[in-house]
Amino acid sequence: MAALAPERTLRRLELSVTRRLEGLLNGEHLGLIPGPGTELAEARVYQPGEDDVRHMDWAVTARTTTPHVRDLVADHELEAWALMDLTPSMDFGTGTMIKRELAVAALAAVGFLTVRLGDRVGAYLLRPDGMRRWPARTGKAAMYALLEAVLEADTGTGTGTLGGGPFGSRPAGTLAEGITSLDRGQKRRGLRVIISDFLPPADDPAPAAADTGHDGHRHEPPAWERPLRRLAARHQVLAIEIIDPRELDLPDVGLVEMTDPETGAVHEIVLNRKVRERYAAAAAAQRERTRAALRRCGSHHLVLRTDRDWIADVARFALRQRRAAGRAIATGGVRP
Numbered sequence: 001m002a003a004l005a006p007e008r009t010l011r012r013l014e015l016s017v018t019r020r021l022e023g024l025l026n027g028e029h030l031g032l033i034p035g036p037g038t039e040l041a042e043a044r045v046y047q048p049g050e051d052d053v054r055h056m057d058w059a060v061t062a063r064t065t066t067p068h069v070r071d072l073v074a075d076h077e078l079e080a081w082a083l084m085d086l087t088p089s090m091d092f093g094t095g096t097m098i099k100r101e102l103a104v105a106a107l108a109a110v111g112f113l114t115v116r117l118g119d120r121v122g123a124y125l126l127r128p129d130g131m132r133r134w135p136a137r138t139g140k141a142a143m144y145a146l147l148e149a150v151l152e153a154d155t156g157t158g159t160g161t162l163g164g165g166p167f168g169s170r171p172a173g174t175l176a177e178g179i180t181s182l183d184r185g186q187k188r189r190g191l192r193v194i195i196s197d198f199l200p201p202a203d204d205p206a207p208a209a210a211d212t213g214h215d216g217h218r219h220e221p222p223a224w225e226r227p228l229r230r231l232a233a234r235h236q237v238l239a240i241e242i243i244d245p246r247e248l249d250l251p252d253v254g255l256v257e258m259t260d261p262e263t264g265a266v267h268e269i270v271l272n273r274k275v276r277e278r279y280a281a282a283a284a285a286q287r288e289r290t291r292a293a294l295r296r297c298g299s300h301h302l303v304l305r306t307d308r309d310w311i312a313d314v315a316r317f318a319l320r321q322r323r324a325a326g327r328a329i330a331t332g333g334v335r336p
Contacts, residue, residue: 010144010151013105016311017112043068050323078190079136080114082107082123083182085175085196085242086153088261092244095306099242102306103195104150106240109314110193111143121146124185125153126178126196133185176224183231192235194228194299197242198290221293228297237299241290244306248283250276 043060046067057070084107090100097105111121115138122136123146134146175196182192200222231237250271259266269275294301302317304310 010108010147013108013147014112014140016105017109043070045069078114079120079122079186079188080110080191080193081136081182081186082110082121082193082195083178084123084125084150085178085194086125086127086150088128089197089199090242092247092261093306094244094246095308097306099197099244099306101151102304102310103240103242104147105310106195106242106302106304106314107150107193108143108147109310110191110238111146112140114191115139115143122186123150124178124182125150126173126175127153128173130173131178131181174223176222176227179224179227179231183227183234187234189235191238192231193238193240195240195242197247198222198224198239199247199286221296222289225293225297228294228299232298237297238302239294239299240302240304242304242306243287248287249280252276 043057046056046061046069051069055069057068060068060070084103086100086103090103091098093099093101107123114121118138120136120138121143123134125132125134134149175194175198179194186192228237228239252273253271255268255270257266257268291301300321302314304313
């Protein structure tokens, strides 16, 4: 995408979302996550293990002697806020795109499905030099402006194109600080989307509590878990994890020089079988800790990879969410 002019890039993104993704996710106001809403809809039979007992319709249940739940129609004119991780690690990629470009595609999927009915989308952009806030606006023009700003953002020295315009800024650096800023800055209930690779920085401070992993060892929970718990207690949270295949497994290429994009440190490493196996095990453990932490926070978790069809992955995720919510779905030819 970076090789294209921004306008062509964004138009292609919009076509992908509106033609492919929206065509697969038929519905009046259902997005990637069916919202709880406040407006009552029809009652239906309770599905054990899938429906929330808090939505039980006791009047219908008493009349029919069969447990029923009441569906809720999602509110209109909502605000969706996204936290975009634009730290240097997001400028890595060995698939069909780099991770930042895939993050832009994920934001476009959420944004275009949100603004189509007049809802507003805003964003917090987490960069090494601070936090940038893009105010919530409605319409395709505002969505184009936000996506173009993210595409052109400088993730290194902080001398990119985000210095002016409608942004406000204040110092921030870690994902935990970004989530805290989003939680404190936006109190109105709605959808909150965290788009990041969830890779911990080398100097990430470890919290006092710890959890036990599948390997039997005690692992410190990520620093962003506590603020994400607070965010998920009030809002509906979707965590989109951006992954590149080379972050999971390394090729057998012998001696290589590797650079940490966050710190700039360069190391010479011999990628023999033992090193590759240890790296793969550590990467799998890190992903499992991320998945477990997101589950403990009660947030929805979508994984997108730079070497996969992101449209199909988003559609499969949304279809699973609808099934879990007991909604009627249109198969549209996509197999979950």
